Amino acid sequence: MEQIAFYIFSVLTIGLFLVTVLSSNVLYAMTSLAAGMVIISGLFFLVGADFLGVVQLVVYVGAIMALYSFGMMFFDATKDIKEKNTNSYLVFALGGMIAVMFVVIFSAPVIGENIQATYFVTGATNPQAVGLILFTKYLIPFEVAAIMLLVAMIAGIILAGKKMDDSLTTRDENHEEDTTFGLKDEK
Amino acid sequence: MIGLNEYLILSGILFSIGLVGVLRRKNLLMLFFATEIMLNSANIAFAAISGHYGDLSGQMFAFFIIAVAASEVAVGLGLLIVLYKKQGTLDLDNLAVMKG
Incomplete structure (x- = not known):
């Protein structure tokens, strides 16, 4: 099953x-x-x-x-993405080989049976055990992850929320020249 | 009985799919999707090893990977929106504005 x-x-x-x-x-x-x-x-x-x-x-x-x-x-989102791909088979071969290399590197110590389990929790279901481990052994990483999520939220608001009143879709007819040039600051 | 090796093989296959996506695509949104695939394959490997050894540390690391992925998406999508406002496209080849 x-x-x-x-x-x-x-x-x-x-x-x-x-x-x-x-x-x-x-x-x-x-x-x-x-x-x-x-x-x-x-x-x-x-x-x-x-x-x-x-x-x-x-x-x-x-x-x-x-x-x-x-x-x-x-x-x-409606139009298809036009991409020019030069050599697709080379990319497939390289990607596969690099990934297999990563997997072998990181799973070699696991296969070698050298790893000892550190944190056993017996007599509890999985969510209870997760809570026990997460709020004892991994408390400081948990708090750091919380701060990281807060920072990411502020960054997302500031990055995406700036000049929200500018329309993106009607912009091309008005300022044709702005879109052709690159990362130039608007005056 | 499904052992640890099958899960690791599946994780390797998914990671290679994500890596091919990162190497092949030219659209920045597609690069983000491929990154999500790679993070998920790492999560599968962590959860499988954690279940195999009866140790919960792997699942903890998978939780932190999920937190990192969430914040990466928040910041990255903000950056993509700013970039699209400035450039009008998400193509990687059009971003070579610093080329001398």
Whole structure:
């Protein structure tokens, strides 16, 4: 049963992420990325990390993809992306080789059975155990992550909220010359 | 029975898909999507190793990766909006304005 679920989830995830990477439409890419995130949370449930699966659903699918789709309002999402790709097979071979190298490097100590488990929690379900570990051993990283999220929120508001009253879509007819030149400050 | 190796192989495949996306795409929004794929593959590896050894540290690191991804999206999307306001495009080839 676990094998069937694992293989279904893996094939679906790989297919959806391939659509994300290879599609030339932004909306297709974003939708398949969101679906892949949902199925990855299924993989987390399969591993036994229940709370991580729920957090994946809430944060990735609920927050990050919603943020992307709100950001999509600023960009022209309907037209296809024209890209000139010089040598695609070389990119595939290089990407695969680099990724395999990373996986071998980082999983060699794990395969070598040298890792000892440090934080055992017995007699608690997964969310309880996560709470116990997170608020004892990992309290300071938790607080630092909270500060990091606050800083990111302020940065996002300041970056995106500046000059919100300028329309983006009607801008091209009015100032044709502004868009052709690059990162020049407006007077 | 599914062991640790299958999860690590799946994580490697997903990471290579994300890496191909980063190397291949020229649109900045697509680069962000590919980065999300790579972060998710790392999360799968962390959760699988954590479940295999019965140690919760892997899941903690996966939580912090999710927090980093959320803040990265917030800041990065703000930067993309500012860039689109200035340039009118998100193509990487049009960003070579500092070329001498």
